[in-house]
Amino acid sequence: MLTRTSTQSLTGQLADRLAERIRTRLLPPGARLPSVRECARQQGVSPYTVVAAYDQLLAQGLVEARRQRGFYVRDSAPAQEGRLPNAAPMVIQMMASRVPADASSLIRSMFHRPSDKPQPGMGVFPPEWMSSTFMPTAVRRMTSTAALQELSLQYGEPSGDAALRRSLSNKLVGINVPAAPDQIVTTVGATHALDIVSRTLLRAGDPVMVEEPGWALEFARLEALGMRILPVPRRADGPDLEVMAQYCQLHSPKLFVSVSVLHNPTGYSLTPGSAHRVLKLANEHDFHIVEDDTYSHLAPEHATRLSALDGLQRTIYVSGFAKILAPNWRIGFLAASPELKERLLETKLLATLTTPTLFERALSWCIDQGQLRRHAERVRIRLDGARGRAVKLAMAHGCTFASEPAGLFGWVDTGVDTDALTQRMLDQGYLLAPGSLFHARRPPSTMMRINFATSQDAAFWKVFSKVRAEL
Structure with missing residues (x-):
């Protein structure tokens, strides 16, 4: 809270607090600051202090004053219009028109x-x-003199460490996702895997269906790549199939991004009936599905997954270990059909060449020894x-x-x-x-x-x- 015993004036404290929120986008571009009177009441200071603080923000170029409307955070990068041509009124209403700043x-x-x-x-x-004793043990095993030399002084395999890909393949058997080791590509976390899929299958301007409510970063990431987002309402049993069908007829989307199990933020999980209808739409309208299974470690093994029903024909399975084990190891992976896997690997090679083998081998040991489970x-x-x-x-x-x-x-x-x-x-x-x-x-x-x-x-x-x- 603002304090009168600080070496900094109340005006300076308030201006610095608001400036930090603007720079970190906790106050996004276009947001309206509280009125002078309201801000003074909230912070327990005089209106004069608030006016002086807002003047400092104006001088720094962080806000703008709009006549008889108040103070607003400046939008240094105006959002592009995001409407699609020839969209039905219902579709236009649901379309994303700007990046969630x-x-x-x-x-x-x-x-x-x-x-x-x-x-x-x-x-x-x-x-x-997430603290454990087995993770340090796994790393020590991989950093013995011989192993450290072997794993550090040369590039790893482009697809990822072979031992980890075998471990992942065996692990996926438990949830009925049929992925051989050569169908798996390791990545720098699950978000990197999603990015590889987008850059491989999409081009700027392509329409993409994304569940809504959904992960905020996914909306922003796709918009930053120039994609046109088609929000699909997420229900308890799965995505709104009527909305998906309209999008398919009007815009021929290239991709559908879904969190089938323990959906973020609702916690919903896909039902078998809904999953079959989604796959039927994908086959009829020729689009791929990327299934983000980031929360797989928290879900029951019998949970319905599109990739298990589809056998990785139109689906691409994505997951990672930051949420459950080691955020800073940055290990994720994707699994796809053999043909598509090669295209995805090309995209990985262009961006990162390979991924660090040392932590991948350590994770493989954690999986094989049952420690992760x-x-x-x-x-x-x-x-x-x-x-x-x-x-x-x-x-x-x-x-x-x-x-x-x-x-x-x-x-x-x-x-x-x-x-x-x-x-x-x-x-x-x-x-x-x-x-x-x-x-x-x-x-x-x-x-x-x-x-x-x-x-x-x-x-x-x-x-x-x-x-x-x-x-």
């Missing part, structure tokens, strides 16, 4: 936490949840308990769940505008994930995504309840 804020928060408090908006487990079981048990506590706290403080709580995330209705709520909670040291982030056009929303692992703190919910009441 602050999609990176959730990613930045992983590196720059607003405080030492638990952060309900985070997208990862707390580090202490046992670790995931411990995390799931701990998450089940955390989820129960977080749900009780959320409901006790007036929130409702839009979907049955499952997996790592909860999709919560707060009853107030969560963009405004997010800015107010930052003043209290908490980062939220507002519902608008998970939509292509970022409409106002009363929804927010909570991380069950970091939402068990009763102190957070008390502050949340107080701030929401003020709104």
Whole structure:
């Protein structure tokens, strides 16, 4: 909070706080700053202090004053119009028209936490949840003198370490995804795998179907590549098939991006009936499906996956280990048909040549020894308990769940505008994930995504309840 004992003036403190939020896109381009009177009330300072702080932001070129409308964050890179030609009115209404400018804020928060408090908006487990003794053992095995020389002083295999690809192939058998080792390509995390697929199968201007609500970074990443996003509403049983069918008839999309199991942010999982109809559409209209199974380690093995039903004919399976094991090892992978795999490998070669063998070999040992499986079981048990506590706290403080709580995330209705709520909670040291982030056009929303692992703190919910009441 602003303090009068600081060596910096209240004006300087307020200007610096708002400037930092603008630079980290917690206040995105186009966002309206609170009115002078409202900001003075929120911060407990005089209107004169707020006016002086806003003047500093104006001088730095971070905001602009609009006559009789207030102060707005400057948009240094105006968004391009994103409408598709000849779209039906329903389609136009749902189309993405700009990049969600602050999609990176959730990613930045992983590196720059607003405080030492638990952060309900985070997208990862707390580090202490992933601490283990077997990971150091695996690394030590790979850094013995002979192994370190072998794995470090030459490029690895372009497709990825052969031992890891064999381990991954065996692991995929457990979820009925038929992928031989030579159908697998390792990547620098699952996001890199998604990027390889996009750069291989798409060209600027191509229409891509993406589930909505969906992962904020995926909307921003595809827009940055020049793709045209077609948001597909995600329901409890799967994507809205009527909307998909209209898109197919009007725009001939090249790709559908889906999180089949423990969907982010709703927690929904695909049903077999919906999966079959999605695959039928893909065959009829000749598009590929990239299945992002990032949360596979938290899901039951019997969960329905498009790649298992399709046998990797039109599907490309993507997953990784940052969420469950080692974020900084940056190991992900993709699996595809033999023909498509070669095209995907070419894209990887152009971007990164190879991926680091040392950590890939260490991960292979963790999988083969059963260490990863046992670790995931411990995390799931701990998450089940955390989820129960977080749900009780959320409901006790007036929130409702839009979907049955499952997996790592909860999709919560707060009853107030969560963009405004997010800015107010930052003043209290908490980062939220507002519902608008998970939509292509970022409409106002009363929804927010909570991380069950970091939402068990009763102190957070008390502050949340107080701030929401003020709104």
